[in-house]
Amino acid sequence: MQFNYMCSDCGRNYTIDPKLTVCPVCGEQQAPDQPLRGVLDVELSGNAEKDFDVFDLLPVPRHFFPPIPVGNTPLWQPENLRRSLGFENLYIKDDGLNPTGSLKDRASFLVSAFAAQHGINEIVLASSGNAGSSMAGVAAAAGQQVTLFLPATAPAAKLVQALQYGATVHRVNGPYDDAYDLSLEYTNRFGGMNRSTAYNPMTLEGKKTVSLEIFQQLGGVPDYLFVASGDGCILSGVYKGFQDLRQLGLIDKFPTVIAVQAAGSDALYRAFQTGQFEARPTRTVADSICVNVPRNGWQALKRLQTHNGRVITVSDEEIIAAQARLSRTTGLFSEPAGAAAFAGFLKLSAELAPAAGIVILATGNGLKDSTAAVRGIAVPAETIKSLSDITKGT
Numbered sequence: 001m002q003f004n005y006m007c008s009d010c011g012r013n014y015t016i017d018p019k020l021t022v023c024p025v026c027g028e029q030q031a032p033d034q035p036l037r038g039v040l041d042v043e044l045s046g047n048a049e050k051d052f053d054v055f056d057l058l059p060v061p062r063h064f065f066p067p068i069p070v071g072n073t074p075l076w077q078p079e080n081l082r083r084s085l086g087f088e089n090l091y092i093k094d095d096g097l098n099p100t101g102s103l104k105d106r107a108s109f110l111v112s113a114f115a116a117q118h119g120i121n122e123i124v125l126a127s128s129g130n131a132g133s134s135m136a137g138v139a140a141a142a143g144q145q146v147t148l149f150l151p152a153t154a155p156a157a158k159l160v161q162a163l164q165y166g167a168t169v170h171r172v173n174g175p176y177d178d179a180y181d182l183s184l185e186y187t188n189r190f191g192g193m194n195r196s197t198a199y200n201p202m203t204l205e206g207k208k209t210v211s212l213e214i215f216q217q218l219g220g221v222p223d224y225l226f227v228a229s230g231d232g233c234i235l236s237g238v239y240k241g242f243q244d245l246r247q248l249g250l251i252d253k254f255p256t257v258i259a260v261q262a263a264g265s266d267a268l269y270r271a272f273q274t275g276q277f278e279a280r281p282t283r284t285v286a287d288s289i290c291v292n293v294p295r296n297g298w299q300a301l302k303r304l305q306t307h308n309g310r311v312i313t314v315s316d317e318e319i320i321a322a323q324a325r326l327s328r329t330t331g332l333f334s335e336p337a338g339a340a341a342f343a344g345f346l347k348l349s350a351e352l353a354p355a356a357g358i359v360i361l362a363t364g365n366g367l368k369d370s371t372a373a374v375r376g377i378a379v380p381a382e383t384i385k386s387l388s389d390i391t392k393g394t
């Protein structure tokens, strides 16, 4: 298999090189408070059979990947939920079962291998939480150093995770967007490989593996795929996987991808209507999809338009209710961002055929942010000393 970079804006081709982040030509058009210009895609050429090995479709040789079991996450068949909702072909792809508890491990895994291939030992990034804890964990397995810029508002578990894995953490007094700018300033000044999402082409490329796995697990592609979206990198990665499959002649149609955003952080949703990105203050319980400027916005928008995707929004109340419902009917505890994808499905379900093949991507583990989940449950106010304090329902 051969690999090269192609600019997602102008289509120019480049040789893969860790010093190249965005397209040098289109990067010139970068405006402040706008999504990245000149995001680079990895293009592959070659042949593969239906039972391909996922590693063979990645642009770094297998022996550079660290010894940590990323990916191969289960595709749940939630019987109770299928019955109660009347969708017999509903599946949940549980990426909360990755080593650090989120889909971000797929990106970190490839970035770590890419850095190892080029003899780079320090990896630098900004993160709202999961990308940072993920990079820290994967780099620990590789023996690499991580420098992380994390907004001070990140959920405690994600901060603790990153520190636990040994990352150097700088807590930023400002939103994720500020952390992002600081990470770029840091690598410009001190070097290292920047893993910030979309800015490092391997982040998007690594995330494509989720689509490759869904294809192999289902023996084909679903009709609908629900994906929570913030920066739009998972969304683009998901599309990239199907694009590779089509190029290899293994599929002829894409699923309808539905990007789900929080109503309080809906830049992609608005851009889908207007064609423009406008930064606005954001607020949502789903911290992992809370971004003012979707870094991979242009590419996500283009892919949604090309492949007849949709963007919908869900309120925080819908997210919290969906999170509790998912946990209670399936045993899968997802963090709010992952539950947002399920909330999006619930919102759209009346429009979908009951026999449709549907995959909901659960992107992160619920234990990463238990404070958010508390909004959807009732913690007993009283403590007890003996069973006579309990009223057992009749």
Ligand SMILES: *Cc1c(COP(=O)(O)O)cnc(C)c1O
Pocket (backbone or CB within 6 Å): 102, 103, 104, 130, 131, 197, 228, 229, 230, 231, 232, 233, 234, 235, 288, 289, 335, 337, 338, 363, 364, 365
């Ligand atoms: C990062 C993340 C998302 C959103 O991914 P984007 O690439 O920012 O759109 C969704 N869910 C979880 C759990 C995440 O960590």
